[in-house]
Amino acid sequence: MKSDSMFCVYSLVVLLLLLLQSSCVESFILKLERNETFPSPTNVFELGFVQPNVFISRWYLGIWLAQDPKRTCLWVANRDNALTTPMGTLTFSNNDLVLIGQGNKTVWSANLTGGGDVNSQMSFDNPTDTLLPNMRLGYDPKTGSRKVLKPWKNQTDPSSGYLSLRFEDDFYSAVVAISLGHPLSAKNWSIVWNGYSFGDMPPILEIENETLLVMTNYLGNHSRLTLEANQEESIGVYTWDLKSRVSKASWSLSKDDCHGYLRDVAGNYRTCGSYSFCSTTNKAPMCSCIQGFHQKTEPSGGCVRSRAFNCNDSKYLLLKNMKLPERHFDQYQLDGFETCKQFCHSDCACTAFALVEKLNNSYCVYWTGELDDMQKYSGFGGQQLYVRVAAKDLG
Incomplete structure (x- = not known):
């Protein structure tokens, strides 16, 4: 079991499950039994059978950190098709990884994509x-x-x-x-x-x-x-x-x-409703209206503007560390805050905007209509959201 060829097999099994690569063999058959585990070459991970409920004979093939005394499973092969005994065979052939139980029954399988041999890039x-x-x-x-x-x-x-x-x-x-x-x-x-x-x-x-x-x-x-x-x-x-x-x-x-x-x-x-966000104050979560808005009287919740709104006499309220509202209207790849602000300001229907980063590109995202499904994170996280309010609401 300590030969180089067998360690290649162990490397293949475990590292396949961890989305890594191996180039050892093109096929193998590995017998699995109770209390037998297979370490990775660096002894970081182990593969073997686990029995999560000691009162029921259901066995699963899993992997865990080798130094973890609790054997906390990081991945389970046959999670939806348990073995009734801790015995099985793991085979690899023609890019198919198969776990076989009693009666030569297949209890789990996975196709390893990427080509016709193990040398190809493989992903679980x-x-x-x-x-x-x-x-x-x-x-x-x-x-x-x-x-x-x-x-x-x-x-x-x-x-x-x-x-x-x-x-x-x-x-x-x-x-x-x-x-x-x-x-x-x-x-x-x-x-x-x-x-x-x-x-x-x-x-x-x-x-x-x-x-x-x-x-x-x-x-x-x-x-x-x-x-x-x-x-x-x-x-x-x-x-x-x-x-x-x-x-x-x-x-x-x-x-x-x-x-x-x-x-x-x-x-x-x-959600907290329109123009309202969830925040934590003294560890008690609550829904709060955005400045310039007040609570609706309807049982559906949410908030409405406190004064008549004229889009030609509006400013932008900065809300930090925010989970952005749902259902944004559109986005454009624009440079800088001022450009994004002017873009929103030119559309009377625009109620808020934000600058977001995606794949190293900056996008100006803006919303029309009511703002919903927002949250204010305490401290780290979230984004800056600029909400359009009546100029008098900002003083």
């Missing part, structure tokens, strides 16, 4: 609930696959939950976001790109192209982003503490009070 197109550095989220036009994250159903069941985290890859939109929610929900929770990071999340994700995000090693080579298996529908960012051999939370959506405040018991999201 199905992340489960976790992103590691160099893993991607979004649509890959080369393979035709869409990479999304789905949480475990619960702490002991790795099968796919109904929630998903995906990259909203609208080619024509300068306002890019990652979206968290159920496929059939009328309203999902979105985290908007500000040219540096998504919301107030650490800058661990980068826009690789118009349809793909890639996770970086900003927080270390063994950092991870995980879609949590809990009732809070949360995203967690973790770093690996080598000394204590534990993953430590660096950021969590569950700590965003607005996320919990605007989510009902059924898991649906609402």
